[in-house]
Amino acid sequence: MTALHYYLLLAALLFAIGFAGALTRRHAIVVLMGIELMLNAANLNLIAFWRYGPQPEALTGMLFVVFAIGVAAAEAAVGLALIIAVYRHYRTPQVDEIRELKG
Amino acid sequence: MRPIFLFLAILTVAGAVAALTARQLVHGALYLAGAFAGLALLYLGLGAQFVGLVQILVYVGAVAILIVFAILLTRSSESPQAQRWGRAPWVGLGIGGLVFGALAVAILNSAVTQSPPWPAHSVTMDATVAQVGRSLMTDHVVALEAIGLLLTAALIGGALIALDEGRRFGGAPELGENSPDGTVTRGMPEPSHPGALPRSEGDRGGGAHAGGHGEARGGGA
Structure with a gap:
């Protein structure tokens, strides 16, 4: 069986990829995709610790992930709506051209 | 490490990298769906059937489609050869590499690596x-x-x-009569006025044409 720390390393790698993508890309939707990848990496950590933990029959880690997926879905919906609203206003999806809060 | 884990890990990481470096955004969204599917299979392999299926339903089914819709709604007229990366991409990549290095060192030096590979009492549990x-x-x-x-x-x-800004406050018909922005451009990128900030200038101009009426309505809402 695959040992626990391989899952943790994979989750760390996914988190780093999402983080680097969110920092380097200019398009707002790609930044949001990076944030979704980071959330998924955290979920993989939770599932792995639940499975290898002392009490997997308590289901706590698994339900934590279910709720995290719900929160992430809400975040994605509101985030994409915000991106569409900002795009309508500024006519650009590039995050470094959106410099002022004044509408 | 089993080969199936290696395969799924490579699939997921490659999907993630391809999603964040893709030239076409729609391709990136599809690669992202592939990475999410790889994660769902990893959950299934860990014995979390419900979470794996929820992952497929929510991420591969809903979030990826939502991202595709957002891409189509914000499709800009600029060419795909436009600058994709920020001003200093190496700084971002370096910070990402530092984060991974710190996490990997912490994981490999922790007590986790000495733990038994699979707890005996949970083998039959699902x-x-x-x-x-x-x-x-x-x-x-x-x-x-x-x-x-x-x-x-x-x-x-x-x-x-x-929602559109004009429609949100319930005054769309009057706004539409007075300013061209209200009805013509609803929900769709308009061809911008030459040399003007398109939407904000247009709204301000429309409000000036409409007189104090639009201002009062905006303030009241």
């Missing part, structure tokens, strides 16, 4: 959907109600944020 549902309805019922409320708020808030 969480059935009935167990998950019972736990959701008894121990975690408050969190379940809270997430229902959150999803309702996100639904209403997302619809309200994505």
Whole structure:
């Protein structure tokens, strides 16, 4: 069986990829995709610790992930709506051209 | 390390890298769906059937499609050869590499690597959907109600944020008569006025044409 720390390393790698993508890309939707990848990496950590933990029959880690997926879905919906609203206003999806809060 | 884990890990990481470096955004969204599917298979391999299927339903099914719709709604006229990376991409990549290096050193030096590869008492355990549902309805019922409320708020808030500014305050017909922006351009990128900030200037001009009426309505709302 695959040992626990391989899952943790994979989750760390996914988190780093999402983080680097969110920092380097200019398009707002790609930044949001990076944030979704980071959330998924955290979920993989939770599932792995639940499975290898002392009490997997308590289901706590698994339900934590279910709720995290719900929160992430809400975040994605509101985030994409915000991106569409900002795009309508500024006519650009590039995050470094959106410099002022004044509408 | 089993080969199936290696395969799924490579699939997931390659999907993630391809999603964040793709030239075409739509291709990136599809690669992202592939990475999410790889993660769902990893969950299934860990014995979390319910979470794996929820991952497929929510991420591969809903979030990826939502991202594709957002890409289509914000499709700009600029060429795909436009600058994709920020001003200093190496700084971002370096910070990402530092984060991974710190996490990897911490993981490899922790007691986790000495733990037994698979706890004996959980080999036959798998969480059935009935167990998950019972736990959701008894121990975690408050969190379940809270997430229902959150999803309702996100639904209403997302619809309200994505609405057109003119339509949001209920004054669309009058605005449409007075300014060209109100009706012609609803929900769609308009060809911008030459040399003007398109939407904000247009709105301001429309308000000036409409007189004090539009200002009062905006203030009241």
